[in-house]
Amino acid sequence: MRRGSFAELFADAATDGPPADQAAGSHAEQPLITEFSFVLPRGYVDSAGHVHREGVMRLATARDELVPLRDDRVRENPAYLTVVLLARVITRIGGVTDVHAGVVENLFAADLAFLQDLYRRVNTEGHTRAAVTCPACEHRFAVDVSGGRLGE
Numbered sequence: 017m018r019r020g021s022f023a024e025l026f027a028d029a030a031t032d033g034p035p036a037d038q039a040a041g042s043h044a045e046q047p048l049i050t051e052f053s054f055v056l057p058r059g060y061v062d063s064a065g066h067v068h069r070e071g072v073m074r075l076a077t078a079r080d081e082l083v084p085l086r087d088d089r090v091r092e093n094p095a096y097l098t099v100v101l102l103a104r105v106i107t108r109i110g111g112v113t114d115v116h117a118g119v120v121e122n123l124f125a126a127d128l129a130f131l132q133d134l135y136r137r138v139n140t141e142g143h144t145r146a147a148v149t150c151p152a153c154e155h156r157f158a159v160d161v162s163g164g165r166l167g168e
Contacts, residue, residue, distance in 0.1 A: 050075045051107070052138050054131075058124040060109045068110020073131070076139050080104045089117070102131050 051074045059069040084090050084100035099120045106115045120128070149156050 052134070054134055056109070056123075056127045057130050058127050060112065060119065060123055060127065062110075062112065066110070068112055071109040072107045073105050073134060073138065074107055076101070076105050076135070098128070098132060102128075102135060105135065106131070 051072050054071050054073060056069045056071065059067040061067055080101065084097050084104070087096075087100050089096045090100055096117075099117050103115055103117045103120045106120070107113070109115055109119065112119060120131075123131070147156065
């Protein structure tokens with residue numbers, strides 16, 4: 017598995033055409049990025065009171081989306097699907113590597129919303145970028161919504 021760096025995720029993000037190497041006629045295959053680093057807006061607070069903000073989410077498989085549908089908690093409350101699904105694809109939050117539904121349940125609402133958006137982006141669009149326009153100068157550019165610092 018390979019994690020995408022900030023530079024890789026932003027390569028050619030501001031252009032509408034194919035990446036430069038493909039535009040020049042090269043058919044070099046790009047490696048598949050299957051893990052995405054993120055930084056939670058608030059952070060997960062563990063039982064000892066430690067705050068964990070940096071984490072990793074992997075791409076979802078068809079199984080990841082199907083198995084939760086058989087979960088009794090999801091059958092009783094369809095809104096719980098988000099919790100079970102995120103628990104399957106988040107591999108780490110800070111030092112917490114056993115990410116389960118109980119961990120996701122205890123996230124702040126802002127972090128849950130952030131992770132839902134990140135899940136949608138990486139699994140439907142394949143990246144963590146968002147196209148934005150500066151309201152002052154109307155310049156179009158891409159930003160990384162995963163919460164990483166510039167240059168990472």
